[in-house]
Amino acid sequence: MELKKKAITFFTDGAIAPDRIAESIAKHSTKKNIGAHEIFLGQVRADEINGKVVDAIEFSAYREMAENVIAGIREEIIMKHNLVCAHVLHSMGLVRVGEICLFVFVSSSHRAAAAEACREMVERIKKEAPIFGKEIFGDGTFSWKINQL
Amino acid sequence: MRIELFGILAQIAEQNVIEMNAATNVLALRELLVQKFPGFRNQKFRIAVNLLLVDDSHALNEQDKIVLLPPFAGG
Numbered sequence: 001m002e003l004k005k006k007a008i009t010f011f012t013d014g015a016i017a018p019d020r021i022a023e024s025i026a027k028h029s030t031k032k033n034i035g036a037h038e039i040f041l042g043q044v045r046a047d048e049i050n051g052k053v054v055d056a057i058e059f060s061a062y063r064e065m066a067e068n069v070i071a072g073i074r075e076e077i078i079m080k081h082n083l084v085c086a087h088v089l090h091s092m093g094l095v096r097v098g099e100i101c102l103f104v105f106v107s108s109s110h111r112a113a114a115a116e117a118c119r120e121m122v123e124r125i126k127k128e129a130p131i132f133g134k135e136i137f138g139d140g141t142f143s144w145k146i147n148q149l
Numbered sequence: 150m151r152i153e154l155f156g157i158l159a160q161i162a163e164q165n166v167i168e169m170n171a172a173t174n175v176l177a178l179r180e181l182l183v184q185k186f187p188g189f190r191n192q193k194f195r196i197a198v199n200l201l202l203v204d205d206s207h208a209l210n211e212q213d214k215i216v217l218l219p220p221f222a223g224g
Contacts, residue, residue, distance in 0.1 A: 061223070126223055127222040131222060131224075146222060
């Protein structure tokens with residue numbers, strides 16, 4: 001019988017639930033060569049723009065390219081820092097203020113590599129992945145978010 | 150040539166996919182685009198061809214998968 005290979009994606013619909021992050025941490029207890037985890041969580045902030053406060057961000061992406069870009073970044077960083085493993089999850093669609101929209105989780109034998117790799121992964125995803133964000137205000141109007149790099 | 154748009158560019162063009170006359174390279178395409186959509190003139194955008202970002206001198210073919218990308222906002 002041929003097994004269907006599940007397509008790997010770095011995207012999930014809506015906010016990233018804290019339970020999902022906890023489950024991901026728990027799964028790593030079997031990997032005995034890990035000595036340090038580093039986790040980044042991006043949260044939607046109630047920015048004020050021209051007197052209006054952001055209520056939510058609606059994410060979209062050029063999915064096919066974004067998946068390739070993130071896969072490439074992940075592979076490069078795993079090799080560069082000799083990581084045990086690395087995981088990336090980014091929201092698509094609507095994420096409200098206070099909810100998590102990006103989860104980066106890297107694991108290494110030692111803390112220095114984990115910390116540096118995590119930071120590098122976040123910076124590169126923000127800079128290189130074709131992801132777009134519509135900042136939606138309380139009154140229903142919106143503006144397009146641009147990352148400050 | 151068929152071109153896909155995202156974000157604010159799709160909003161300005163009021164469509165996600167547009168059909169344009171053939172352009173020999175990316176710079177020529179940019180000129181055609183701002184003629185057709187004057188609102189693009191004030192927008193910074195990059196162009197992906199066959200899933201890779203390219204610069205203005207990149208030559209285009211009719212079969213290329215061309216996508217216009219406004220500034221990124223992930224994370």
